[in-house]
Amino acid sequence: MKALIDVRPTAEQLALFSRIQPGVEIIRGAAGSGKTTTALLKLRSAIGFYLNRRRRQSEPKAVNVLVLTFNKTLRGYIKELASKQVSQDDAIKLEITTFNAWSRRHVDCSAILTIDQTQTLLESYSRNISADVKFFADEAAYVLGRFPFGQLDEYLSSRRDGRGISPRMERPSRVLLLENVIKPYLNYKKKNNYMDWNDLAIEMYSTLYESYDVIVVDETQDFSANEIRAIMKQSARESTITFVLDSVQKIYSRSFSWAEVGISIRPENSHKLSINYRNTKEIALLAAALLQGVRTDDDGSLPDFSNVERRGSLPLVICGDYISQASYCVEYIKENINLETDSVAFLHPKGWFRDLVPILGQSRLPYKVIQSQSEWPSGEENIALTTFHSAKGLEFDHVFMIGLDGSILNSAKSEDLDYEDTARLRRLVAMGVGRARESVIIGFSKHDMPSISSCLQNVTVRLEL
Numbered sequence: 030m031k032a033l034i035d036v037r038p039t040a041e042q043l044a045l046f047s048r049i050q051p052g053v054e055i056i057r058g059a060a061g062s063g064k065t066t067t068a069l070l071k072l073r074s075a076i077g078f079y080l081n082r083r084r085r086q087s088e089p090k091a092v093n094v095l096v097l098t099f100n101k102t103l104r105g106y107i108k109e110l111a112s113k114q115v116s117q118d119d120a121i122k123l124e125i126t127t128f129n130a131w132s133r134r135h136v137d138c139s140a141i142l143t144i145d146q147t148q149t150l151l152e153s154y155s156r157n158i159s160a161d162v163k164f165f166a167d168e169a170a171y172v173l174g175r176f177p178f179g180q181l182d183e184y185l186s187s188r189r190d191g192r193g194i195s196p197r198m199e200r201p202s203r204v205l206l207l208e209n210v211i212k213p214y215l216n217y218k219k220k221n222n223y224m225d226w227n228d229l230a231i232e233m234y235s236t237l238y239e240s241y242d243v244i245v246v247d248e249t250q251d252f253s254a255n256e257i258r259a260i261m262k263q264s265a266r267e268s269t270i271t272f273v274l275d276s277v278q279k280i281y282s283r284s285f286s287w288a289e290v291g292i293s294i295r296p297e298n299s300h301k302l303s304i305n306y307r308n309t310k311e312i313a314l315l316a317a318a319l320l321q322g323v324r325t326d327d328d329g330s331l332p333d334f335s336n337v338e339r340r341g342s343l344p345l346v347i348c349g350d351y352i353s354q355a356s357y358c359v360e361y362i363k364e365n366i367n368l369e370t371d372s373v374a375f376l377h378p379k380g381w382f383r384d385l386v387p388i389l390g391q392s393r394l395p396y397k398v399i400q401s402q403s404e405w406p407s408g409e410e411n412i413a414l415t416t417f418h419s420a421k422g423l424e425f426d427h428v429f430m431i432g433l434d435g436s437i438l439n440s441a442k443s444e445d446l447d448y449e450d451t452a453r454l455r456r457l458v459a460m461g462v463g464r465a466r467e468s469v470i471i472g473f474s475k476h477d478m479p480s481i482s483s484c485l486q487n488v489t490v491r492l493e494l
């Protein structure tokens with residue numbers, strides 16, 4: 030399957046890797062602004078810098094390099110790209126992995142709770158204290174990810190940045206959360222001998238396992254504070270660490286601030302890429318419409334369509350039953366897309382493709398399900414089927430998001446969604462839209478319109494099937 034193309038770096042990108050210096054650097058920018066591309070170009074320069082240094086050492090050690098991604102699918106994609114940047118060399122020890130796989134290589138654990146299992150447990154404990162179960166469960170996940178081991182009580186008096194406005198977490202609510210959600214969850218884990226993602230991070234933060242010279246972390250916006258601390262702990266004294274992020278594309282509720290993890294942001298070590306190279310103007314306009322009114326911070330960049338030069342067709346919204354949507358897309362592929370050169374992704378919020386697969390099969394269109402796959406497909410198939418979450422950081426020529434019915438997209442009725450739910454949903458769909466280079470099709474049932482449908486007017490063409 031096709032991955033990213035080779036590019037000639039622009040001046041703003043070149044500036045980020047032409048002179049390598051040890052220390053932390055942050056690369057920010059909107060979707061498609063070349064953050065991953067630039068970070069991988071920097072990876073090559075940084076490895077060159079440490080190889081040079083190695084030549085001057087009397088007992089040279091291999092240059093130890095770590096590239097971390099958030100999910101397995103992105104790991105496969107980045108590995109494919111990095112293989113073009115980094116040559117095979119015994120003097121380079123290169124590890125490209127997810128945080129989870131990386132920490133499990135070092136930490137001895139038999140039973141581990143996934144993020145989703147943790148969320149379900151936190152939601153069940155939150156039911157005892159509030160009707161706003163999701164808000165409290167999200168806050169608990171944030172607290173667990175933010176504070177180092179044994180310091181959870183600091184939450185009661187610490188400043189809380191980066192959360193929505195309602196409901197505010199005053200001290201009495203924090204005590205409730207700590208006593209009735211977080212501590213019972215910790216006890217449950219202990220009693221059943223479980224570890225969770227945060228225990229892995231804490232373990233990696235407390236023990237020195239590695240000493241990396243070069244570290245690149247992609248999609249950093251979805252890492253927790255403890256995970257960032259763990260990564261910093263495993264860096265050599267004079268290492269080069271690059272964090273790549275765009276908080277507008279954040280899809281999980283956990284988050285961190287640079288101050289919380291002890292990293293100071295200065296103009297010399299933080300950069301924002303400004304030009305969107307991936308999307309056409311029409312696709313960038315749709316992404317921007319979805320994100321209108323969504324609050325952002327310094328680490329986030331709303332899509333800027335003003336500096337996008339490439340023009341294309343208006344994104345298409347198709348309304349009808351799922352089989353009609355799927356059949357329409359398949360006919361569209363057959364008539365308009367050259368699968369020898371172009372890639373296509375079908376994205377679904379829950380990864381449901383049961384009804385699509387036979388339609389692709391009847392048309393003899395080869396496809397690959399790529400969610401949770403840690404290797405990028407090496408075959409000729411240029412149609413990928415995957416969840417929204419697994420599509421983060423990837424790129425395709427054509428993106429089809431069908432079956433986006435309101436009941437599938439929203440966990441609650443539209444009128445019950447609060448600001449955070451709505452913003453998360455809009456960020457998720459905009460992130461999916463932003464994967465596309467050439468065309469986008471969105472599809473949902475006429476009888477179950479998603480809450481995002483109001484954002485689609487004027488920036489899409491609508492077709493009733």
Ligand SMILES: Nc1ncnc2c1ncn2[C@@H]1O[C@H](COP(=O)(O)OP(=O)(O)OP(=O)(O)O)[C@@H](O)[C@H]1O
Binds near residue numbers: 062064067423
């Ligand atoms: N200097 C450049 N000239 C032309 N194309 C470029 C340049 N830099 C990056 N690109 C292209 O822009 C697209 C987006 O790049 P990349 O995936 O690195 O962006 P990103 O900022 O990491 O995106 P996202 O946050 O959405 O994952 C890719 O197709 C890449 O090849």
